[in-house]
Amino acid sequence: xxxxxxxxxxxxxxxxxxxxxxxxxxxxxxxxxxxxxxxxxxxxxxxxxxxxxxxxxxxxxxxxxxxxxxxxxxxxxxxxxxxxxxxxxxxxxxxxxxxxxxxxxxxxxx
Amino acid sequence: xxxxxxxxxxxxxxxxxxxxxxxxxxxxxxxxxxxxxxxxxxxxxxxxxxxxxxxxxxxxxxxxxxxxxxxxxxxxxxxxxxxxxxxxxxxxxxxxxxxxxxxxxxxxxxxx
Numbered sequence: 001x002x003x004x005x006x007x008x009x010x011x012x013x014x015x016x017x018x019x020x021x022x023x024x025x026x027x028x029x030x031x032x033x034x035x036x037x038x039x040x041x042x043x044x045x046x047x048x049x050x051x052x053x054x055x056x057x058x059x060x061x062x063x064x065x066x067x068x069x070x071x072x073x074x075x076x077x078x079x080x081x082x083x084x085x086x087x088x089x090x091x092x093x094x095x096x097x098x099x100x101x102x103x104x105x106x107x108x109x110x
Numbered sequence: 111x112x113x114x115x116x117x118x119x120x121x122x123x124x125x126x127x128x129x130x131x132x133x134x135x136x137x138x139x140x141x142x143x144x145x146x147x148x149x150x151x152x153x154x155x156x157x158x159x160x161x162x163x164x165x166x167x168x169x170x171x172x173x174x175x176x177x178x179x180x181x182x183x184x185x186x187x188x189x190x191x192x193x194x195x196x197x198x199x200x201x202x203x204x205x206x207x208x209x210x211x212x213x214x215x216x217x218x219x220x221x222x
Contacts, residue, residue: 034210042215043114043200043214043215044200089152091152095166095209096165097158098153098202098211100152101152102151102152103151
């Protein structure tokens with residue numbers, strides 16, 4: 001079945017810097033890749049997603065890139081702010097279920 | 111428009127007991143998926159319901175069962191609870207043609 005690996009497990013950046021989180025997936029048939037942000041004690045919140053027919057998608061300070069050949073996708077956050085501090089999860093899907101990575105704890109230091 | 115709602119928020123049970131968790135999907139959504147999230151880990155897929163039937167199942171034992179009602183709401187039942195069932199149980203709803211899943215706040219289950 002599908003397996004998703006996520007790196008790094010923790011990431012500390014200075015406020016205003018950029019943050020990049022990378023994920024690789026194993027099933028080449030996966031065609032949908034969402035990213036979720038989860039603050040402590042709260043629900044996972046969908047922040048951006050991309051489908052396999054697109055190489056890049058951007059929404060204000062957040063962007064996602066997809067390399068289908070290499071089977072990896074990345075989340076890019078620019079101009080980080082303290083409120084970006086949270087756990088970020090990538091996921092991959094080829095049908096109904098989402099297969100999640102283990103998560104990245106992002107700390108933005110002010 | 112209410113988002114995905116789950117009840118109860120917290121639950122404490124003892125080993126061997128049974129539990130039922132409930133989920134109401136976002137308005138306009140017809141599909142409900144359930145996930146188990148252990149502390150410090152990503153959510154793990156339990157199963158998905160569409161048109162009142164289990165459409166896909168993850169690697170969970172038969173002690174985990176579910177149901178979807180005509181109004182698209184759903185229940186997750188866990189029998190013969192084990193200590194290892196302690197986790198956050200998340201419900202996600204979606205419109206089946208898009209599979210963009212939105213999560214509820216979850217039910218925190220503690221098994222003592």
